[in-house]
Amino acid sequence: MRYVLASDHAGLALKEVAARRLCSRKIDVDDLGTHAGEPVDYPDVAEVAARVVARGEADAGVLVCGTGIGVSIAANKIPGIRAAVCRSGYEARMARLHNDANVLCLGERVTGPGLVEDILDAWLDTSFEGGRHQRRVDKIRALEKQED
Numbered sequence: 459m460r461y462v463l464a465s466d467h468a469g470l471a472l473k474e475v476a477a478r479r480l481c482s483r484k485i486d487v488d489d490l491g492t493h494a495g496e497p498v499d500y501p502d503v504a505e506v507a508a509r510v511v512a513r514g515e516a517d518a519g520v521l522v523c524g525t526g527i528g529v530s531i532a533a534n535k536i537p538g539i540r541a542a543v544c545r546s547g548y549e550a551r552m553a554r555l556h557n558d559a560n561v562l563c564l565g566e567r568v569t570g571p572g573l574v575e576d577i578l579d580a581w582l583d584t585s586f587e588g589g590r591h592q593r594r595v596d597k598i599r600a601l602e603k604q605e606d
């Protein structure tokens with residue numbers, strides 16, 4: 459299992475927390491940065507990581523900014539990406555179970571490190587349920603094609 463990680467400057471510390479948790483779960487982590495506190499624009503980091511997931515070069519992604527909102531909006535512009543902002547284990551479980559989300563978005567200014575570990579565990583321990591949810595995810599893919 460391989461995950462790609464990225465954050466802007468406002469998500470740098472929480473990205474480190476996420477990376478450590480993923481490593482402790484024996485997941486290979488490809489951290490695309492940012493690695494310094496200099497301001498970077500969240501659409502740029504979100505795009506690079508989301509494209510890695512969309513190309514199938516990572517199983518999933520974790521994106522972090524101040525709120526998780528900016529990176530999720532940007533990542534969801536990339537075809538094939540289903541990015542979900544999660545602030546609870548329940549949301550992380552449902553994002554995997556029902557939405558087959560492939561990018562987890564976190565907000566460092568919103569969610570503390572302990573809770574983020576729970577969110578990651580819930581995400582990692584849950585698989586897509588398929589069935590009626592597959593039909594709905596297929597409709598999301600169809601929406602993307604309409605915009606081509």
Ligand code: RB5
Nearest residue numbers: 466468523524525527528
């Ligand atoms: C950066 O100040 C902040 O706007 C960004 O990290 C994010 O929260 C945007 O959604």
